[in-house]
Amino acid sequence: MNAIDHPLVTAYLDAVARETSALPxxxxxxxxxxLREHIEVSGTETDAQVRRALDDLGDPRTVAASALAEEPLAASAVRRPGRTRLTVVLLAVAGLLVLFNAFVGAVALLAGLVLLWGSPQWSTRQKVIGTATCAAVPFVVVFGSLALTGSRIGPTELLVIAALSLAVPVAGATTLSRAARR
Known part of the structure; x- marks a missing residue:
């Protein structure tokens, strides 16, 4: 088997390609x-030699970070402070907006989630956490209010719902904001 056709090499090159999506x-x-040329000339024939050659190249994220650092336009494409702030703010306030106007809150939440999932600066894990924390409370509030249409919600319950609708999404948005600064 040619070293380039090795599954480890394919996975490595795919990871580098994914991490450098902001590059031209x-x-x-x-x-x-x-990278392919380096692997080919390294004379790899066994799995151990392939692993050694890939270790010599370094972690795909490190290789991608180095390439992105050398490309000023790509680095600026990855980090967009205005877009990051807009994403974080939309996700933070969406829960509270759902209480006052369900349509506006849903639009803010959807816009925030589209921006979040379209951004390369957060990992998939961070995106899932952000989605869960920012969408959980509005989801529960909307479906809870539909289930409790016959019940009366008092001021204490309304205050608790408002506090949770603000606190949980703000916590998720804060986590995303901190992750974006790293």
């Missing part, structure tokens, strides 16, 4: 070609 297509193709 030409630059990304050049980087991947350089």
């Amino acid at each position: 297509a030409e630059r990304r193709a050049e980087l991947l070609a350089d």
